[in-house]
Amino acid sequence: MLAFSFMTSSLSQGEELSVISSICTLYQTADFTTPVLDENEKEIVLAHGDKLTAIEEDGDFVKVSTSDSFEGYVFKYYVTANKNGQDVYPVFNGKVIVDNAEIFNIDKTSSGFSAKLNQEIYIYGGFDGKKEFTQIAIVLEDGSLFYGLIKTSNLQAYGISSALITAITVILALVTVILAVVFIKKRKTKRNKNGTLA
Numbered sequence: 001m002l003a004f005s006f007m008t009s010s011l012s013q014g015e016e017l018s019v020i021s022s023i024c025t026l027y028q029t030a031d032f033t034t035p036v037l038d039e040n041e042k043e044i045v046l047a048h049g050d051k052l053t054a055i056e057e058d059g060d061f062v063k064v065s066t067s068d069s070f071e072g073y074v075f076k077y078y079v080t081a082n083k084n085g086q087d088v089y090p091v092f093n094g095k096v097i098v099d100n101a102e103i104f105n106i107d108k109t110s111s112g113f114s115a116k117l118n119q120e121i122y123i124y125g126g127f128d129g130k131k132e133f134t135q136i137a138i139v140l141e142d143g144s145l146f147y148g149l150i151k152t153s154n155l156q157a158y159g160i161s162s163a164l165i166t167a168i169t170v171i172l173a174l175v176t177v178i179l180a181v182v183f184i185k186k187r188k189t190k191r192n193k194n195g196t197l198a
Contacts, residue, residue, distance in 0.1 A: 011054040011081060017064060019050045021078035021147035022105035028072055030061035036072040044070055048111070048146055052079060078147065092120035094127070094136070094157045101154040103138065103146070111148055113140060121150070127157040 011017075024046040028034040035043040044066070046052070052064040052074065061073040099117040104110060115121070115138060124147075125135030133149040140146050 011057055011062065013055060015054040015081055017052040017054055017062070017079040017081055018144075019046045019048055019052065019074075019078060020080050020145045021075075022048050022111050022149075023107060024050070024074050024078040026064075026066065026070060026072035026074060027061070030058040030063075030073045032075075036070055038070070044072070046074070049144070054081070080145075092122055092158075094121050094123045094155050095119065096121060096150070096154060097156050098154045101150055103136075104133065104149040106135075106148060108133065108149060111146070113138075113146065113148075115150065115154075121155065123155075123157055128152070 025032075026036040026044040026046060028036050038044055046066070050066070052066055055063040055065060055071070057063075057076065058073065060076055062076045062079060063071065063073050064079075065071045096115040096117060096119045101115045102110065103113040103115055119138070122137040123134055124137055127134060129152060131152055134152045134155060136148060136150050136155070138146050138148070138150075
């Protein structure tokens with residue numbers, strides 16, 4: 001279960017917010033379809049730690065103003081009113097298995113942060129051992145929470161080992177083969193009985 005309490009209480013107009021995701025796009029409306037553009041026609045993308053001023057909440061979004069006086073909506077789970085940069089630490093469900101594992105932004109660019117060996121993380125986007133990257137939330141050295149990516153090969157999900165993933169893959173492959181053989185046998189049986197295929 002997701003164990004964060006982001007934006008559970010209503011915000012006051014003018015309240016200061018901090019961005020806690022690696023990147024956070026500003027939108028014209030309370031959805032993901034219309035990014036706010038700057039004077040150079042580029043999307044306004046906020047970075048971890050950027051400060052915003054709350055205007056009003058709207059479903060899963062918050063209308064904000066930036067330090068550059070742009071106004072728009074941000075996904076409310078990517079910001080917090082907590083001065084330390086997070087509301088509640090996650091219930092960890094994985095750990096880093098190499099030292100100085102690079103942490104990436106959501107767009108797969110380098111964030112400049114790294115994780116230590118055995119540092120605990122929260123895997124929030126599901127775990128697939130075949131994917132190159134896994135979405136994580138991690139507590140940085142300054143105590144702030146950071147949403148980003150880490151290479152899947154550099155982490156271990158609690159309760160899921162690479163051996164188990166391999167075993168499940170092999171089992172699924174065997175089941176597929178068995179079902180295919182059974183299906184072929186049934187088709188042959190029908191052909192023998194009827195003289196033609198059904």
